[in-house]
Amino acid sequence: MVYVTDTVILFSGKDALILFFGVYLTSVIHLISKYRTFDIYLLFSKDKSKRIRSLRRFVSGFMIIDVIPILWFLVLYTFVIPNTAGPFPIMAAAFAALSVLGFTRILHSVIATERHKNFYSDEEFEAVMSKWGKGNDPDNSFKAHFITGFSYLIIFPVIAYFIILI
Numbered sequence: 001m002v003y004v005t006d007t008v009i010l011f012s013g014k015d016a017l018i019l020f021f022g023v024y025l026t027s028v029i030h031l032i033s034k035y036r037t038f039d040i041y042l043l044f045s046k047d048k049s050k051r052i053r054s055l056r057r058f059v060s061g062f063m064i065i066d067v068i069p070i071l072w073f074l075v076l077y078t079f080v081i082p083n084t085a086g087p088f089p090i091m092a093a094a095f096a097a098l099s100v101l102g103f104t105r106i107l108h109s110v111i112a113t114e115r116h117k118n119f120y121s122d123e124e125f126e127a128v129m130s131k132w133g134k135g136n137d138p139d140n141s142f143k144a145h146f147i148t149g150f151s152y153l154i155i156f157p158v159i160a161y162f163i164i165l166i
Helices: 013-035 040-044 048-080 087-111 122-132 142-165
Strands: none
Touching: 013 048, 013 087, 013 122, 040 048, 048 087, 048 142, 087 142
């Protein structure tokens, strides 16, 4: 007969944050494919305007989808999610990691709204909008998408914080 006297803790809130953040960031990378953000081959185009637009999309996408979320992860990991085990720290980590989805909205606000001429030709923009599924949506504004994306960065960590208090 085997008796177990010690409880084994396998998963802390910080471990869960790493897992969920990775899963959600993978989803974000899949979601932005329609924006043609990382079409690196266009950097070698003979058309100068294609090269410039492609470079702008690449730099914007790299900063908004790669660099800033890593810094955001560091903030969540250091200040929001505790290194304790249990269901509430894991649930808090899941909610906090959902905030990374806001970066998709922020990227959209920067490159695919009324300022799109810096990032797309008219034909490219029509193709992007058709993949987005909204066509010529009059509500496709920088303000609407940026505020929505930024709201993700506030609301989900706040929910995580309140879950931790339970």
